[in-house]
Amino acid sequence: MKWYADRPVRLTRQLIADLLAVGWVALWIWVATTVHDWVLQLRAPGDGLVNAGGNIRDVFTNAANKARGLPLVGNDLAGALGNGTKAGETLTDAGHAQIGVVEESAFWLAAALIIVPVLFLLITWLPLRLRYARKAGNTAKLRDKPDLLALRALTSLSPRALAKFPNDPAVGWRTGDTDVIDELARRQLAALGVKA
Template sequence: MKLYAERPVRLIRQIVFDLAVLAWMWTWWRIAHRVNDTADASTVGAKKLETNADSLSGNLSEAGQRLRKVPLVGDTLQSPFDKSAGAAKQISFAGRDMAVGIDDLGDLLGYLTAATPFALAVLVWALLRIPYARKASQAARLRRSAAGREVLALRALQTRGAADLLTVSQRPAAAWREGDEPATQGLADLHLKGLGLRPTAAKSTTTSASTASPAGDDSETVSPS
């Protein structure tokens, strides 16, 4: 499939358009990355909550273990500390879950931020380039044969303006119907030019002349009178 033109002007336009699409996608990728980084920064508070609650749970549990050694009332004193340690542990788990949730949300927001612009860029590129690639590829195949060049000439008659057609022949349609090879060639090249493709290779249609036998000079003998 021919994605790019062969003539410099259209080829440069296509390359510039492709670079613009890539620049658009790169810009939105950077924006999506920034959104993800912002969401990741928001997990700092949740991670601190997880760390502090986990530390508090450990301290309370340790204090309960020490109080348990108090004679007679040790178990009674330990029970509130164990409950508090358990509650602090639950807060630690909640902080961890919150950090994971914020991180996942940041990833999702980053993907959503980039997905729509990416899809739009690919859609616009495909709508413009794929139809051109099909037409250009077909035209490139047709220009290789005389019958194909006649088809290209017909397409030029159907799609090009009168001013362009008159640059090829004063009677372009009639010339094509009559099989005028120079006019057909010119019309085919006109269609190829519109697609940014090189013209067809010029075909010389020289007819071989019939070989004549060498003619000798007829010398008349004059008899003396």
């Protein structure tokens, strides 16, 4: 496989396309991380619930512990205050649940913002690059076989390019005209940006 052309014009186009592909991926990674950070800001209410629930739980737990020391009503009062502790735990659990949903949403949204554009790139850009690499690599192996390159040129060059020959290039190829064969081979190599 030959990933890049030898000729400067095609090589420049390939390098620009590859840099644009890398830039495309980098752009979407940046967008995804920015959106991820924005979505994570939505966890603030959940953090508030966790803090408030923890504070309520601690206050009621301390009050229940102190109430146990009271004669006659201590255990009943401690039991009643225990319900406040449970309410604090419920708030804390609700806060953790909200934080979990926000964090999971932020992760999957960021993942989608990376995966979809990268898949689009892999479906559009990568097959073109692979096809060129295979075609150029196989063609470069034929540099020392001008007859095969000339035959390939006869089947792949545009009619306009073939019409620019002073005589019919197919006749020149069939009769073994080395000038025509060499020119056809050179054009086939040049079409892929491969040096002769």
